[in-house]
Amino acid sequence: MAIKQLLKRTSGWLYLNSPVGRHQLHGAGVILMLHRVLANDRAADLPHRNELCVGPKAFAHLLLWLKKHFDCVPLMEILQPGDFQSERPKVALTFDDGWRDNALNAFPLLKKHQVPASIFLSTDFIGNRQRFWWESLGETLWHSHGEKARTHLIECLQEVGRPLPVLLDDLDVQRRSLALSRFLQSLKTLPVDVLNWLTDQCPDESLPQALDWHQVRALEASGLVRFGPHGASHAILTSLDDQRLDEELSRSRNALLNGCNRPLPVYCYPNGNHDARVREHVANHDFPFALGTVAGIYRGMGDPLALPRIGISHRTACNPQLLSWRIYRGARP
Numbered sequence: 235m236a237i238k239q240l241l242k243r244t245s246g247w248l249y250l251n252s253p254v255g256r257h258q259l260h261g262a263g264v265i266l267m268l269h270r271v272l273a274n275d276r277a278a279d280l281p282h283r284n285e286l287c288v289g290p291k292a293f294a295h296l297l298l299w300l301k302k303h304f305d306c307v308p309l310m311e312i313l314q315p316g317d318f319q320s321e322r323p324k325v326a327l328t329f330d331d332g333w334r335d336n337a338l339n340a341f342p343l344l345k346k347h348q349v350p351a352s353i354f355l356s357t358d359f360i361g362n363r364q365r366f367w368w369e370s371l372g373e374t375l376w377h378s379h380g381e382k383a384r385t386h387l388i389e390c391l392q393e394v395g396r397p398l399p400v401l402l403d404d405l406d407v408q409r410r411s412l413a414l415s416r417f418l419q420s421l422k423t424l425p426v427d428v429l430n431w432l433t434d435q436c437p438d439e440s441l442p443q444a445l446d447w448h449q450v451r452a453l454e455a456s457g458l459v460r461f462g463p464h465g466a467s468h469a470i471l472t473s474l475d476d477q478r479l480d481e482e483l484s485r486s487r488n489a490l491l492n493g494c495n496r497p498l499p500v501y502c503y504p505n506g507n508h509d510a511r512v513r514e515h516v517a518n519h520d521f522p523f524a525l526g527t528v529a530g531i532y533r534g535m536g537d538p539l540a541l542p543r544i545g546i547s548h549r550t551a552c553n554p555q556l557l558s559w560r561i562y563r564g565a566r567p
């Protein structure tokens with residue numbers, strides 16, 4: 235292990251286990267951000283999946299580690315704490331987008347370890363076969379759907395002025411996956427209709443990518459999971475004019491009100507993007523809280539419409555001591 239990593243792990247561990255660290259975290263809450271739990275750890279370990287995916291073994295390992303150091307609580311217990319304050323710091327799990335694997339792979343482990351979680355749905359995707367572009371493009375370029383589909387997509391990418399980098403033909407799997415990850419990041423600047431067109435060029439997966447409402451209600455009925463909105467179409471809210479922003483917020487809010495018994499009063503910004511105008515619109519749609527992606531821990535202060543979170547990658551889930559380092563950084567004044 236690299237010296238730097240070892241230092242981070244050790245100082246993170248010392249922080250969580252020292253009186254100073256415990257004092258700093260008293261009354262504070264850590265909100266973790268996850269996206270997907272895949273069916274196997276090896277798939278999640280590749281760089282182009284690592285940031286947004288966690289393997290099942292790594293996820294179980296993370297849950298056990300969290301239970302050892304924290305009180306694992308529902309998100310609202312951090313945002314609106316009751317009178318009872320435990321000595322231990324609190325942690326709440328959040329999942330973005332509404333991936334089907336949250337029900338298939340994450341929930342059985344949450345249930346086994348009795349750890350609550352909140353899932354934020356991009357509501358247009360729930361209960362149909364609409365697809366998240368980065369997943370469809372990423373997996374097609376990764377050969378998951380065969381050479382013919384890959385070649386066709388590469389031609390389409392050339393047509394929209396985004397030729398595939400040479401590195402994507404590298405023989406080394408890790409380097410090729412890293413190059414794909416960077417290429418997908420660079421596509422974020424393409425217009426939405428172009429991204430949707432490219433997604434349509436990718437073959438259909440055997441299962442829908444997102445949860446359906448039946449699964450949503452079953453998870454909610456377990457008492458362990460609650461749901462909130464993460465946009466309707468996953469459009470970047472700061473890029474929308476006032477009218478489209480309001481449509482996006484109303485549509486996602488109404489879908490949650492129709493589809494769940496007790497949706498959370500918490501909005502979750504797609505891609506974490508928000509500004510003063512977006513926050514004002516979110517507040518006008520009756521959301522007192524909203525989650526961003528800026529790293530940090532929550533102490534009941536700061537703007538409740540710009541709540542910090544700490545992202546969990548597969549690598550972090552495998553080495554949760556790295557998480558204590560990030561909490562330490564987030565907790566420093």
Ligand SMILES: [Zn+2]
Binds near residue numbers: 331
């Ligand atoms: Zn998202």
